[in-house]
Amino acid sequence: MQQWDVIVIGAGAAGLFCAIEAAKRGRKTLVLDNGKRIGRKIIMSGGGRCNFTNMYASPANFLSQNPHFCKSALSRYTQWDFIALVQQYGIAYHEKTLGQLFCDNSAKDIVEMLQQECDKAGVQIGLQQDIQQVSFVDGQYQLTTAQGVRQCHSLVIASGGLSLPNLGATAFGFQLAEQFGLKVLPVRAGLVPLTWQPSDKAVFEEISGVALPVTADANDTQFPEDMLFTHRGLSGPAILQISNYWQPGDELRVNFAAGQDVTAFLTEQQQQHPAQELKTSLARLIPKRLVDKLLELQLFQNQPLKALNAKSIARLDELLTQYVFKPNGTEGYRTAEVTLGGVDTNELSSKTMEAKKQPGLYFIGEVVDVTGWLGGYNFQWAWSSGWVAGQYC
Numbered sequence: 001m002q003q004w005d006v007i008v009i010g011a012g013a014a015g016l017f018c019a020i021e022a023a024k025r026g027r028k029t030l031v032l033d034n035g036k037r038i039g040r041k042i043i044m045s046g047g048g049r050c051n052f053t054n055m056y057a058s059p060a061n062f063l064s065q066n067p068h069f070c071k072s073a074l075s076r077y078t079q080w081d082f083i084a085l086v087q088q089y090g091i092a093y094h095e096k097t098l099g100q101l102f103c104d105n106s107a108k109d110i111v112e113m114l115q116q117e118c119d120k121a122g123v124q125i126g127l128q129q130d131i132q133q134v135s136f137v138d139g140q141y142q143l144t145t146a147q148g149v150r151q152c153h154s155l156v157i158a159s160g161g162l163s164l165p166n167l168g169a170t171a172f173g174f175q176l177a178e179q180f181g182l183k184v185l186p187v188r189a190g191l192v193p194l195t196w197q198p199s200d201k202a203v204f205e206e207i208s209g210v211a212l213p214v215t216a217d218a219n220d221t222q223f224p225e226d227m228l229f230t231h232r233g234l235s236g237p238a239i240l241q242i243s244n245y246w247q248p249g250d251e252l253r254v255n256f257a258a259g260q261d262v263t264a265f266l267t268e269q270q271q272q273h274p275a276q277e278l279k280t281s282l283a284r285l286i287p288k289r290l291v292d293k294l295l296e297l298q299l300f301q302n303q304p305l306k307a308l309n310a311k312s313i314a315r316l317d318e319l320l321t322q323y324v325f326k327p328n329g330t331e332g333y334r335t336a337e338v339t340l341g342g343v344d345t346n347e348l349s350s351k352t353m354e355a356k357k358q359p360g361l362y363f364i365g366e367v368v369d370v371t372g373w374l375g376g377y378n379f380q381w382a383w384s385s386g387w388v389a390g391q392y393c
């Protein structure tokens with residue numbers, strides 16, 4: 001039986017970062033993963049450029065049943081610490097928008113950096129591992145795999161969530177938590193496109209490809225970003241962001257004219273171009289294909305601007321700024337970037353990430369009920385929670 005100080009399950013962002021820190025402390029550390037290579041999600045993240053952190057990351061950018069839980073880890077290993085590491089490796093990066101930092105060249109730069117850090121610290125990595133059983137015997141964890149039994153003092157679960165099953169996602173971490181009597185909160189797909197009701201699909205499918213800046217609003221939360229009509233429903237950053245807050249059955253309110261004063265615009269247009277057709281003016285506020293669709297749906301009547309009165313302008317304002325969709329669901333884990341819910345943070349110490357009632361068992365990264373917004377926050381949680389656990393495991 002092989003003996004280790006620390007075994008980390010999952011060679012993703014959180015697992016690798018934790019292993020590096022543990023090995024730096026002199027702990028004999030092994031990372032086991034079911035895939036053929038390390039950091040598979042990192043490689044495909046951010047469109048292949050990995051949005052590795054966000055300059056403005058703060059606890060307010062995360063969802064969790066206990067919003068205070070993430071504070072400790074985020075403050076002990078911050079975005080600035082990770083940026084310093086990226087700079088140390090000479091990886092070129094840029095801010096795309098809203099503090100989101102991406103590699104200039106490729107996400108592979110981040111994976112290579114992690115591999116080098118693992119090599120320097122002496123982390124061992126076992127790939128294509130099928131972990132069949134985990135038991136706790138005489139204060140140590142025993143892992144049975146096809147390659148034999150391994151034993152360790154500290155077991156760190158960094159196996160991620162359920163998104164992208166074709167990239168190796170499994171429910172392993174949730175099942176293991178339950179095996180040791182820890183509560184797992186219900187999970188659902190997050191940062192995911194929303195899908196049409198059949199009736200809306202028939203109407204809006206035709207304008208798939210239309211993109212516009214909007215404010216998306218569900219459950220008293222708003223995101224002002226871009227939205228995209230697709231064949232299946234709605235996507236784009238505004239929709240991915242709001243999908244974390246939207247629940248089946250909820251309305252989704254969309255302001256098609258985000259940042260614009262529709263009433264002031266139409267009143268001014270009316271004065272300057274009284275003979276102009278209403279649809280021509282509206283096409284200056286929102287994409288023409290969307291205007292044509294709203295007209296086809298008879299949601300407004302095309303007429304010269306001079307025919308509008310204050311009431312009809314107010315109605316148009318409401319139509320454009322408070323359009324209500326009723327999505328019937330999400331595209332699910334097949335395309336979701338993250339999994340909401342997971343191991344209940346009440347079961348873990350926020351200082352160490354260790355299970356309160358199971359000594360030596362740690363949970364980090366996405367498997368924990370802490371989920372970030374779109375924009376580099378999820379990797380920051382992986383780095384921060386991994387780093388913290390790496391100091392204690």
Ligand code: FAD
Nearest residue numbers: 010012013014034045046051160168172365366376378379
């Ligand atoms: P993961 O990265 O999911 O790693 C878990 C590892 O555990 C995997 O390698 C998996 O194969 C392995 N594993 C699972 N089950 C087992 C098992 N039974 N046995 C052994 N190994 C197992 N976040 C950002 O901040 N910025 C981005 O640009 C970004 N882009 C994304 C793009 C896409 C397409 C997706 C899907 C996600 C993106 N995310 C992004 C989210 C981010 O990738 C995750 O939040 C982050 O990878 C979570 O890290 P983790 O280490 O907890 O889990």
